[in-house]
Amino acid sequence: MKIAVLPGDGIGPEVTAEALRVLDALELEGLELTHGEVGAAGYRAKGHPLPPETLALAREADAILFGAVGDPACDDIERHLRPEQAVLGLRKELGLFANLRPAKAFAGLEGMSALRPDVARDIDLVIVRELTGDVYFGEKKREILPDGRRIGWDRMNYAEDEVRRIAHVAFRTAEGRGKRVTSVDKANVLETSRLWREVVEEVASEYPEIALEHMYVDNAAMQLVKAPGALDVVLTGNLFGDILSDQASMCVGSIGLLASASLGDRTTDHGTFGLYEPIHGSAPDIAGQGKANPMATILSVAMMLRHSFALEPEAARIEAAVAATLADGVLGGDLGGSTGTSEIGEAVVSRLITTS
Template sequence: MKVAIFAGDGIGTEVMAEAVRVLESLRLPGLTLFEGDVGAIAYQRHGHPLPAETLDMARAADAILFGAVGDPSCDNLDRHLRPEQAVLGLRSELGLFANLRPANVFPGLEDASALKPEVARAIDLLIVRELNGDVYFGDKGMRETPGGEREGWDMMSYSESEVRRIAHTAFRAAQGRKGRLCSVDKANVLETSQLWRDVVCEVAGEYPDVELSHMYVDNAAMQLVRNPGQFDVVVTGNLFGDILSDQASMCVGSIGLLASASLGERMTAHGTFGLYEPIHGSAPDIAGQGIANPMATILSAAMMLRHSFGREEDAARIEAAVAKAVADGVLGADLGGTASTKEIGDAVVERL
């Protein structure tokens, strides 16, 4: 089981160290970890946020465990050299089109949510976000209007096949949960969204056991804070999914608790090849202080064991150890506690 470890920048290195400790404590036979540079550190060392040697490592691995990228010192670089291009490049080059972001409230953390405890307690949802299309990968540029003003432009587009494959992923996910799928778009304004809705409806015919509903993205954002318990699986495009999944993180209490998996169609000897990462960023304001919450990265490692290696029992053990640490009050600063990054890692390993 070959895992590429790409810690990245800022707190990425700190939270990754704890996730690696958790993996190593399981003493899994055949587990091999190897490290590569991505993001700002890769640009500083190799002149590019996703060097060829790092991409080669990714292709040779069965799965990738990713930290975070981003550094203010790179804000003025050309866009293709900025740290964020590392994860976008990996998704594109490796065909990782489906992002799975589960969100649920740990028992005892209801008061940490920005919502009322009785509302937060009902959250148990999965956001399925398309990763390879939309404005993130569309043509873009700067131009001058006839009046002489600067104008930025970005193209949003989806092909039928792109929508169809993410819809299948979402319907299958709903089959494994409560059987409800909500497709989020902006079909009342955007032609891209109208195609999205049409194709999702077509795919729905293949999944009669899944209840399909549709919601405009502005309403979905409102409903996510008004009544998040109504959602089971949500499927949406790249831009809307990016926004809604971050919103969901505050509904459950902290962005430091949410893991994610980016999957494609490539299969390995063990399962589906994927890239696993916490949804938080590199947080340069707290980097190096040892106070970042590593739980999201640890939970991402659990998702990796489940989806890429078929080790459900080990994944469940990690998730139970994290939940027990939370229940025992081992909380970082993001949740009002005082535990350091290492102390949280210690607590999870001890409970394993």
């Protein structure tokens, strides 16, 4: 079982180290870890945020464990050389078009949510976000108009096959959950969203047991804070999904608690090839201080074991150990606590071992 470990920048190496510590505690046979540089680390070492050596390493792996990328020192370099292009490049080059971002309330942490505890405790949803289309990959341009004004634009577009394949992911995800899909768009304004809605309805006809509702993105943002417990599987595009998933993290309590899986069509001898990462950024303001919460990266390892290696019992053990650690009040600064990065990792390992 080959895992490409790409820690990246900022707090990426710190949280990745604790996630690997938890993985090691499982004592799985046949694991082969290889490390590579991405983001600002890749740019400084090889002159590119996604060096050819790192991309080759990722292609040869069964799964990728990704930390975080981003460095303010790189803000003024050319766009194609900025750290963030590493993860965008991996998604594109490896065909990782589907991002799964679970958001579930942890018992005892309802008070950490930005919502009322009685509202927050009902959160149990998955955002299925399309990853390789939309304005992120559309044509971009800046121009000077004849009157001297500057103008910039980004093209938003989706082809019907791109919408169809992500819709299938959402409906298949709903089959194993509450059998409800909420498709989020802006069809009252955007032609892209009108096509999105049409194609989603076509796919829905293949899943008669799944209830489908459509929701404008502004309403979806409101429902996430008004009645998040009514949402099960949320299907949406790249831009809207990016925004809503971060909002969902604060409904749960912290962006430091949300893991993600980026999947495509490729399968391996073990399961589905994927890239697994916390949804938080590189947090350069606390990098190297031992303050980062590694829970999201640890939970990303659980998703990796589940989706890429079909190791459901081991994935469930990690999730249970994380829940027990949080319930015991082992909290990082993002949750109002003072426990450091390595201490959180040690606490999860301890509970993982005692429940084996």
